[in-house]
Amino acid sequence: xxxxxxxxxxxxxxxxxxxITLEFAGTQVFxxxxxxxxxxxxxxxxGGQDGLSVSPPVGDGAxxxxxxxxxxxxxxxxxxxxxxxxxxxxxxxxxxxxxxAQKGEARIAPAIATPDRERSHFEAQxxxxxxxxxxxxxxxxxxxxxxxxxxxRSGVKAISVAATxxxxxxxxxxxxxxxxxxxxEPDHRLPGILQDLYAHDPVLGPALATGLATQGMAKAASAxxxxxxxxETPAADMMNPAATPAGAPRxxxxxxxxxxxxxxxxxxxxxxxxxxxxxxxxxxxxxxxGSSQGQxxxxxxxxxxxxxxxxxxxxxxxxxxxxxxxxxxxxxxRVNGTRGTDHGTASTALVLGGALRRGGIIGDWPTLKxxxxxxxRDTAPTLDMRGLFKGVLRDHLGxxxxxxxxxxxxxSATIAPVANITA
Amino acid sequence: xxxxxxxxxxxxxxRLGLGAKGGEIAQTAADPQGWLMAQIRPQGAxxxxxxxxxxxxxxxxxxxxxxxxxxxxxxxxxxTPSGVPDSVQQIRRLIRQxxxxxxxxxxxxxxxxxxxxxxxxxxFWANHFTVSGVKAVTANLIGPFEQxxxxxxxxxxxxDLLVASSxxxxxxxxxxxxxSVGPNSPAAFRANRNGRRLGLNENxxxxxxxxxxxxxxxxxxxxxxxxxxxxxxxxxxxxVREGEGExxxxxxxxxxxxxxxxxxMGRRYGEGGYExxxxxxxxxxxxxxxxxxxATKIARHFVADxxxxxxxxxxxxxYLDSRGDLSVVARxxxxxxxxxxxxxxxxxxxxxxxVSSWRAAGTSPEDIARIAPVMASMGQRAFAAPSPKGWxxxxxxxxxxxxxxxxxxxxxxxxxxxxxxxxxxxLAQNALGARLSPLAVKTIARAETRAEGLSILLMSPExxxx
Numbered sequence: 037x038x039x040x041x042x043x044x045x046x047x048x049x050x051x052x053x054x055x056i057t058l059e060f061a062g063t064q065v066f067x068x069x070x071x072x073x074x075x076x077x078x079x080x081x082x083g084g085q086d087g088l089s090v091s092p093p094v095g096d097g098a099x100x101x102x103x104x105x106x107x108x109x110x111x112x113x114x115x116x117x118x119x120x121x122x123x124x125x126x127x128x129x130x131x132x133x134x135x136x137a138q139k140g141e142a143r144i145a146p147a148i149a150t151p152d153r154e155r156s157h158f159e160a161q162x163x164x165x166x167x168x169x170x171x172x173x174x175x176x177x178x179x180x181x182x183x184x185x186x187x188x189r190s191g192v193k194a195i196s197v198a199a200t201x202x203x204x205x206x207x208x209x210x211x212x213x214x215x216x217x218x219x220x221e222p223d224h225r226l227p228g229i230l231q232d233l234y235a236h237d238p239v240l241g242p243a244l245a246t247g248l249a250t251q252g253m254a255k256a257a258s259a260x261x262x263x264x265x266x267x268e269t270p271a272a273d274m275m276n277p278a279a280t281p282a283g284a285p286r287x288x289x290x291x292x293x294x295x296x297x298x299x300x301x302x303x304x305x306x307x308x309x310x311x312x313x314x315x316x317x318x319x320x321x322x323x324x325x326g327s328s329q330g331q332x333x334x335x336x337x338x339x340x341x342x343x344x345x346x347x348x349x350x351x352x353x354x355x356x357x358x359x360x361x362x363x364x365x366x367x368x369x370r371v372n373g374t375r376g377t378d379h380g381t382a383s384t385a386l387v388l389g390g391a392l393r394r395g396g397i398i399g400d401w402p403t404l405k406x407x408x409x410x411x412x413r414d415t416a417p418t419l420d421m422r423g424l425f426k427g428v429l430r431d432h433l434g435x436x437x438x439x440x441x442x443x444x445x446x447x448s449a450t451i452a453p454v455a456n457i458t459a
Numbered sequence: 460x461x462x463x464x465x466x467x468x469x470x471x472x473x474r475l476g477l478g479a480k481g482g483e484i485a486q487t488a489a490d491p492q493g494w495l496m497a498q499i500r501p502q503g504a505x506x507x508x509x510x511x512x513x514x515x516x517x518x519x520x521x522x523x524x525x526x527x528x529x530x531x532x533x534x535x536x537x538x539t540p541s542g543v544p545d546s547v548q549q550i551r552r553l554i555r556q557x558x559x560x561x562x563x564x565x566x567x568x569x570x571x572x573x574x575x576x577x578x579x580x581x582x583f584w585a586n587h588f589t590v591s592g593v594k595a596v597t598a599n600l601i602g603p604f605e606q607x608x609x610x611x612x613x614x615x616x617x618x619d620l621l622v623a624s625s626x627x628x629x630x631x632x633x634x635x636x637x638x639s640v641g642p643n644s645p646a647a648f649r650a651n652r653n654g655r656r657l658g659l660n661e662n663x664x665x666x667x668x669x670x671x672x673x674x675x676x677x678x679x680x681x682x683x684x685x686x687x688x689x690x691x692x693x694x695x696x697x698x699v700r701e702g703e704g705e706x707x708x709x710x711x712x713x714x715x716x717x718x719x720x721x722x723x724m725g726r727r728y729g730e731g732g733y734e735x736x737x738x739x740x741x742x743x744x745x746x747x748x749x750x751x752x753x754a755t756k757i758a759r760h761f762v763a764d765x766x767x768x769x770x771x772x773x774x775x776x777x778y779l780d781s782r783g784d785l786s787v788v789a790r791x792x793x794x795x796x797x798x799x800x801x802x803x804x805x806x807x808x809x810x811x812x813x814v815s816s817w818r819a820a821g822t823s824p825e826d827i828a829r830i831a832p833v834m835a836s837m838g839q840r841a842f843a844a845p846s847p848k849g850w851x852x853x854x855x856x857x858x859x860x861x862x863x864x865x866x867x868x869x870x871x872x873x874x875x876x877x878x879x880x881x882x883x884x885x886l887a888q889n890a891l892g893a894r895l896s897p898l899a900v901k902t903i904a905r906a907e908t909r910a911e912g913l914s915i916l917l918m919s920p921e922x923x924x925x
Contacts, residue, residue: 083846104656155681156669158848171675175855201859213861226871226911230918233902237920239806239858244867247860317845318593322635322662373647373658374638379665411681 074391074432075303075357077312077346078179078425080204081339082161083319085363087383087415088404089332090130091144095123098404104371106327115328120144121396128328129336132344133386140394141354143457145385145424147402149365149417155379157320160364165203167422167445176207178444179313182429183209185439204313212246257301261294261349288334289341296345304353311433316342319363323374343388355390358432358458360424366415369404380414385424391432393459398424420451427454467491469892470799474925475761475792476575478815484892495793498574499786504581504610505572507602508564514603514628517557518696518707521596524550554599558592559827561602562841566824570817580789581605582810583760584613587753588624588671589849590633592842597633601842604629617753617783618744625667625740626709628696634663634847641692641717649714659717664688666847672743673724674752683724689717690728690736750778756852757788762797763804764853770797803894803924806854809837811925812866816917819890820877837865867918874913883912887919894921 092108093099094117100107108127109116117125118134124146126134136142152163152171159171167178184207205211227248234241303309316339325332339361347354366383387398399419402408410416422445429435429444430453441449465484471491472479487494527546572578585605592598608627612620624630631637639660640647650657664687669675693716697705711733721728721735726742728735743749754774758766770792777791778784792798807815813834817823824830834841838857844850851857883903887895899919906912916922 154675155684156665156675157846158669159675201855206855213859224871225907226867226914226918229902229906229911229915230867233898233915233919239854240863240920240923243858243860243863245860247862247864250860251864320662320846322660323638371656372660373640373642373656374635374660375656376635376660378661413681 073310073353073356075310075312075350075353076428076433077299077303077314077357077359078204079314079316079339079342079359079361080161080164080202081319081361081363082157082315082317083321083363084157084160084365084367084379085319085361085383086321086325086332086377087146087148087363087366088369088377089127089325089327090336090384090386091120091124091126091146092117093123093146093401093404094125095121096401096404098406102370102404105375106325106371106377108327123401124397127333127336129333130340130386132340132347133388136343136347136388141390141392142386142388143392143395143398145387145398145419145454147382147399147415147418148362148385148421148424149382149419150421152365153381155365155381157364157379162203164362164364164421167425169447174446177202177204178425179204179311180207180209180211182433182435182440182444183311185443186433186435202313202315210242210246212250253302253305254298257298257305260301261297289337292338292341293345293348296342296347297349298345300346300349300351300353304350314342321367321376322372322378323376325376347388358387358389358391358428360388360428361386362421368413369409369415370413381410382415382417382419385421387424387428387457389458391458393456395456398454398457419454422448422451423454424457426451427457429453431455432458463893464488464491465893466801467799468494469894470801470803471495472575473815473891473894474803474805475579475798477569477572477579477811478575478818478925479890479892480571480818481821481886481889483818484889492793495576496790498577499614499789500577501614501786502611503615504577504613505568505574506606506610507568508561508606511561511564511602511606512557514600514607515697515707517554517599517603518628520550520554520557521599522698522706524554558599558602558842559831561599562831563824563827565602565605566814566817566830569814570823575818581610581613583757584620585609586844586849586852587756588620588630589844589847590627590629591844591847593845594633597629598842600629600632612785614786614789615784616744617749617778617785618741620785621667621671621740621744622737624671625663626694628707628709630663631694631696631709634666635660636663636691636694637696639663639688639692639694640715641689643719644692644715644717646712646715657715659685659688659692661685661688664691667740668743670848672740672752673746673748676752677724677746677748679724686721686723687736687739690721690723690739692717693733694736744783747775747779750775750783753788754778757792758797760852761792761805762800764855767797767800770795773797803921805925806857807923807925808850808852808857809834809839809862809866810841810850812837812917812923813869815890815922815925816870816873816877819886819916819922820873820913822877833865833869837869838862866923867914870914870917871910874910874917878909878913881909883909883916886913887916890916891919891921896921 089108094108094110111117111119111125115128118128119125120137124144133142150160150163151169152160162171165177166174168174201213230244234244299312319335321332350357362385363383365379365381367377367380372378402416402418408416426440426445429440430437465488468484468488468491471494472484472487475495524547527550531547569578588609590597590601590604592601604627608623612623640657642658647657661684665684668679668684668687693711693713695710695712697708697710701710713732716732718730720730723739728738754771755766757774758770762770773795774788774791777788781787831841839850883906884900887903899921903912903915906915
């Protein structure tokens with residue numbers, strides 16, 4: 037097999053499969069015994085995810101006009117938005133997330149943004165992950181610092197499907213990473229020899245030790261997931277995913293679902309991880325982004341399948357879980373000249389999990405009236421993303437407010453944690 | 460330079476080159492700087508594939524798939540069990556083979572070249588002007604892009620490199636410029652009459668400013684990006700309308716160009732069709748911000764994640780004094796004392812790691828179908844950088860636990876095939892010269908098999924760094 041992908045769909049599926057990164061951290065790091073079971077998954081959607089398609093405000097009078105050919109049709113129409121309230125729906129590709137929303141286990145923050153206003157992917161992702169207000173302002177990520185203030189680290193491990201480490205979990209608390217594919221043979225001599233050779237290497241020593249420790253766990257998790265997948269997937273699909281009939285899950289979603297199941301297996305293992313960060317890439321839809329179907333729909337179906345796998349795999353532990361999706365910025369309110377959208381400002385965060393408190397949208401909706409648009413261009417931000425993260429860290433994981441204001445999100449005392457997200 | 464000569468030659472070959480082939484460090488020892496200088500040449504970097512068809516031909520191949528698909532949709536879509544007609548599958552296979560052959564040739568050049576500094580310099584610029592194969596339309600264009608736009612110009616003027624990259628079909632397609640139309644252009648009006656909406660796409664304009672030239676430090680605004688995007692309208696790739704002769708070639712559609720003058724970063728550019736964006740690029744290339752941005756990236760790539768300020772300043776000055784002559788910048792890098800710091804501070808990317816392994820073992824990759832998945836597993840899928848920013852160039856990105864485990868697994872299987880009857884300690888001395896530590900020598904010497912010794916060498920801290 038070679039790595040060159042041809043159809044757009046295959047291309048997306050594969051690049052996404054490569055682009056998903058799971059990072060795990062934290063075992064028994066919680067001071068509060070009540071919080072000891074609680075789990076948090078942060079999914080970073082890279083490329084600037086179009087919030088107006090994730091949670092289309094089809095009830096906003098300006099929406100259809102601004103969006104033209106890429107507008108998601110209204111409630112009840114063919115390919116229409118899945119209704120959340122009178123204004124908002126979810127994209128039809130987010131069907132599993134919608135099922136959760138109907139149980140009160142998924143909500144949206146439809147006008148959320150980081151403090152960055154530069155519309156640069158790389159700066160904005162940096163700010164999203166470093167937890168500050170300026171790009172390149174810190175070399176550690178806020179989730180790593182949150183672990184740091186929660187308690188002394190013990191046996192922290194991580195897993196990365198893309199083999200590279202995202203900023204959000206980089207920092208003083210050691211994290212682990214894992215990706216599928218060839219690993220170390222446990223009975224070989226080389227790992228032991230290298231551990232000795234790396235004894236005084238500050239980078240390679242800890243990295244190899246963590247990598248090896250995660251391997252054993254990964255094997256167990258994969259074995260578990262594989263047996264579950266065989267049990268619940270019709271044999272024909274396993275053999276030939278391309279043969280799936282029209283209307284059945286899109287190509288690549290099986291992989292995404294498996295990744296979700298694998299992450300769940302890691303999190304529910306006896307010494308499982310409580311906190312994880314995941315990256316999903318390729319949301320930069322400058323041209324031909326599509327509506328109910330198309331480029332963006334394929335990406336969202338992938339995201340949805342991952343969430344579905346995670347939800348299924350966590351089983352009863354879902355009740356103790358919060359999942360947040362976040363992107364570096366939203367996209368322009370108006371469709372551009374190439375049936376896509378350019379870099380914008382506010383976007384949508386999905387907040388999901390059995391630990392959620394039932395409720396409406398998180399934050400205010402500024403509307404899409406021309407006068408309301410940010411710089412006559414983008415959805416205006418009404419909620420600082422740090423407020424959402426702070427709310428989740430405080431109420432779900434019991435992180436102290438003062439530490440949130442100064443260490444996790446430095447200089448953010450004026451940004452209040454969003455209240456009442458979790459039950 | 461006060462360091463000992465053996466160390467200097469080891470640094471030249473491993474840090475600025477692509478890792479030592481057998482005997483390379485010894486041959487370089489007489490004059491490490493001269494060895495590097497001699498690799499700079501006006502005609503640019505080596506082409507890795509002499510018989511590569513031009514981008515236009517590759518583009519036509521891609522278009523055939525689209526046509527075949529459209530026909531299949533109209534006709535008997537269920538012709539084969541997978542629902543994909545044979546004709547489409549055949550062309551797909553062809554494209555996959557083409558891209559695979561390109562990558563293999565590039566790896567083979569790196570594994571064997573005697574001018575490894577020149578090759579590293581070319582790889583740096585290819586990454587600076589990233590076109591990624593994650594888009595279907597660019598999947599088979601990366602090779603032609605590099606050979607046509609980048610490699611001939613890496614020791615020329617940066618401005619020429621910038622223009623060649625920005626106007627190559629691969630870049631125009633990758634960053635959506637090919638579809639961007641001036642909202643007040645004749646083409647847009649014509650389309651509007653027919654009920655189609657055409658307009659601006661600012662993707663390439665933004666990335667030229669942010670990634671390729673001045674960088675965000677320059678403090679440009681959204682208005683500057685939009686204005687530059689307007690100036691860029693007209694650049695496109697020939698399609699059906701232009702006829703077979705122009706298909707897949709760069710064209711400038713006057714009818715799609717936004718009329719009027721533009722103001723970008725405080726400077727006014729009069730109406731002038733293609734000349735307008737050309738003038739903007741000229742100014743971007745001449746900007747001190749660009750000089751500093753490029754100098755920082757070069758210093759980071761060649762010397763340290765956190766580049767020595769002295770080196771960055773030196774390279775900036777060389778760029779400005781020479782009006783962006785990249786051969787002068789390369790010479791300045793070679794003569795700078797910071798370049799020769801004894802401590803190896805760069806952690807190899809997977810690509811660099813594999814290439815240096817082949818060079819150390821005196822072998823060359825043969826089967827792309829086996830290598831491509833390995834590269835992907837280490838986090839660096841060939842010709843498929845995750846974004847226009849290209850591959851990261853820092854230890855924190857590459858030294859993740861999983862990445863190290865993947866390197867170890869490959870070292871083991873590679874060494875089993877490559878070790879042969881050679882003494883791994885000798886291979887280590889050839890590969891690292893004066894950079895080889897006594898601890899590594901001792902560990903390699905204690906190996907149970909030659910293959911184990913070679914895999915220890917490849918995984919040693921000094922081999923993983925440069």
